[in-house]
Amino acid sequence: MAMLEVNDLHVYYGVIHALRGISFKVDRGEVIALIGANGAGKTTTLQTITGLLPAKQGSVIFEGKDITKIPAHKIVKMGIAHVPEGRRVFSQLSVYDNLKLGAFTRNDKTEIEESLNMVYQRFPRLMERKDQRAGTLSGGEQQMLAMGRALMSKPRLIVMDEPSMGLSPIFVNEIFDIIKVVSESGTTVLLVEQNANKALSIADRAYVMETGEITMEGAAEDLLHDEAVQKAYLGE
Amino acid sequence: MSFLTYLKDGISLGSVYAIIALGYTMVYGIAKMLNFAHGDVIMVGAYVVLMLLTKAGVPGILAVLIAMAVCTVLGITIEKVAYRPLRKASSPLAVLITAIGVSYLLQNIALLLFGADGKTFVDVIKLPSLSFGDGALIISGTTIVTILACIIIMVCLTLFVNKTRQGHAMQAVSEDKDAAQLMGVNVNGTISLTFAIGSALAAIAGVLLCSAYPIVTPYTGAMPGIKAFVAAVFGGIGSIPGAMIGGILLGVIEILSKAYISSQVADAIVFGVLIVVLLVKPTGLFGRNIQEKV
Numbered sequence: 081m082a083m084l085e086v087n088d089l090h091v092y093y094g095v096i097h098a099l100r101g102i103s104f105k106v107d108r109g110e111v112i113a114l115i116g117a118n119g120a121g122k123t124t125t126l127q128t129i130t131g132l133l134p135a136k137q138g139s140v141i142f143e144g145k146d147i148t149k150i151p152a153h154k155i156v157k158m159g160i161a162h163v164p165e166g167r168r169v170f171s172q173l174s175v176y177d178n179l180k181l182g183a184f185t186r187n188d189k190t191e192i193e194e195s196l197n198m199v200y201q202r203f204p205r206l207m208e209r210k211d212q213r214a215g216t217l218s219g220g221e222q223q224m225l226a227m228g229r230a231l232m233s234k235p236r237l238i239v240m241d242e243p244s245m246g247l248s249p250i251f252v253n254e255i256f257d258i259i260k261v262v263s264e265s266g267t268t269v270l271l272v273e274q275n276a277n278k279a280l281s282i283a284d285r286a287y288v289m290e291t292g293e294i295t296m297e298g299a300a301e302d303l304l305h306d307e308a309v310q311k312a313y314l315g316e
Numbered sequence: 317m318s319f320l321t322y323l324k325d326g327i328s329l330g331s332v333y334a335i336i337a338l339g340y341t342m343v344y345g346i347a348k349m350l351n352f353a354h355g356d357v358i359m360v361g362a363y364v365v366l367m368l369l370t371k372a373g374v375p376g377i378l379a380v381l382i383a384m385a386v387c388t389v390l391g392i393t394i395e396k397v398a399y400r401p402l403r404k405a406s407s408p409l410a411v412l413i414t415a416i417g418v419s420y421l422l423q424n425i426a427l428l429l430f431g432a433d434g435k436t437f438v439d440v441i442k443l444p445s446l447s448f449g450d451g452a453l454i455i456s457g458t459t460i461v462t463i464l465a466c467i468i469i470m471v472c473l474t475l476f477v478n479k480t481r482q483g484h485a486m487q488a489v490s491e492d493k494d495a496a497q498l499m500g501v502n503v504n505g506t507i508s509l510t511f512a513i514g515s516a517l518a519a520i521a522g523v524l525l526c527s528a529y530p531i532v533t534p535y536t537g538a539m540p541g542i543k544a545f546v547a548a549v550f551g552g553i554g555s556i557p558g559a560m561i562g563g564i565l566l567g568v569i570e571i572l573s574k575a576y577i578s579s580q581v582a583d584a585i586v587f588g589v590l591i592v593v594l595l596v597k598p599t600g601l602f603g604r605n606i607q608e609k610v
């Protein structure tokens with residue numbers, strides 16, 4: 081059984097039909113890339129999975145449970161963390177308090193402490209800046225904080241929305257290295273990216289979205305060498 | 317009367333404004349709405365205490381606690397029934413107009429139950445006055461309790477918001493509701509909690525206000541409510557220390573204007589000062605500049 085199953089999902093913004101019946105699945109331990117042009121519906125897909133948007137039709141099944149109608153604040157506790165597009169760290173709070181909020185649904189004090197140490201180990205910059213207000217971090221540091229904050233909930237599945245957006249090449253590499261580490265440590269990853277090249281190079285499988293529909297799917301390696309994909313998304 | 321006496325009266329009245337302003341500012345900070353019915357919750361608190369004391373013979377402290385509980389339930393209910401369904405409305409005016417409606421509703425219910433005549437409030441705070449300089453400055457028990465209550469509330473709220481898990485959740489909701497939900501924070505629950513705290517504080521403010529100016533009418537909360545709103549804007553709406561400082565400054569300006577300039581134009585002066593402050597610093601004294609999102 082797949083870890084996450086999305087079946088025939090339809091989502092509307094008023095009259096705009098943003099998702100037109102998409103279906104895909106993510107198996108435990110995989111890194112799945114979801115690529116597509118601006119406005120294809122990638123963010124909408126992730127937000128519907130984590131309960132921020134309601135589905136008009138279709139279902140989201142996570143670990144065998146139907147979570148389609150479960151409100152966003154209960155989904156974290158079920159094991160899905162969401163790193164939102166544009167990072168959305170809490171700018172008025174310190175780095176440390178942001179991370180603590182990531183563990184909001186957990187009560188195990190010592191284990192939270194362990195997670196905190198793990199995050200600081202993966203993102204030493206966050207440790208150095210732990211008392212700094214998040215709004216004063218650089219874009220790359222904020223992205224790290226958004227990822228660290230998501231990891232603080234100890235998710236089994238982490239969904240990330242364009243973590244490399246607007247970052248310099250050095251930060252982009254760093255972010256992708258960390259995604260690999262997160263995956264290797266046993267967390268399943270669903271990654272939305274504009275940077276299709278990078279995303280496909282670390283993913284196992286990928287789906288291509290176009291105007292609210294999934295138009296292609298396959299092993300990441302195959303898509304990386306697919307002519308149509310190269311033309312449309314890899315700028316070659 | 318001496319300047320010190322006026323100053324003391326100003327700080328005392330300002331402390332009441334500050335406690336009311338805290339409710340305004342917290343609700344604004346979290347729910348992004350102006351709860352114009354907030355002032356009328358004060359009136360409800362005052363009537364509850366008055367009825368409990370005169371009709372049921374409940375001891376003072378207990379009456380205040382019951383009034384806080386009643387106002388808390390009232391605040392949560394108002395939010396749930398009147399404001400929550402409109403939270404996703406396309407225009408923020410919808411909820412503002414509803415709030416004004418709720419304000420009139422509360423006033424009219426009070427009118428129906430208690431009539432338009434002012435009722436004399438009873439002594440809840442039975443503490444002796446302090447006298448300084450051979451009676452040159454006398455500070456009443458009510459004033460002492462008012463100022464102390466204001467300080468204690470301020471300290472507790474600041475600690476709550478900055479040091480506790482739930483307080484951080486509140487700040488998160490205030491800044492970004494969706495991101496807060498992704499952390500597992502229940503946004504509706506957090507907004508209810510905010511209304512609960514604000515309304516409980518309104519009950520305290522009602523008792524303090526009516527202890528100092530001991531007449532209760534259905535309109536008792538209206539003007540102090542508006543002044544506290546001004547105080548919250550003055551200090552920077554959304555800011556807890558801002559509401560506090562704004563409230564006290566407002567009270568002092570009001571009393572000093574009444575004493576030294578004219579009691580007729582005192583309110584005009586209060587609002588004039590607000591306008592000047594907003595012209596110089598549009599976000600209020602402690603208001604955060606709106607941060608640009610990257």
Ligand SMILES: Nc1ncnc2c1ncn2[C@@H]1O[C@H](COP(=O)(O)OP(=O)(O)OP(=O)(O)O)[C@@H](O)[C@H]1O
Pocket residue numbers: 093096098116117118119120121122123124125165274
């Ligand atoms: N709040 C909204 N109201 C109305 N339409 C929206 C809203 N959000 C998204 N849309 C529309 O839904 C479609 C899908 O948007 P979505 O944000 O999911 O795309 P995306 O693939 O994430 O794009 P990008 O790569 O630019 O982030 C777009 O046509 C967009 O205009």
Ligand SMILES: [Mg+2]
Pocket residue numbers: 122123124165241
């Ligand atoms: Mg997007």
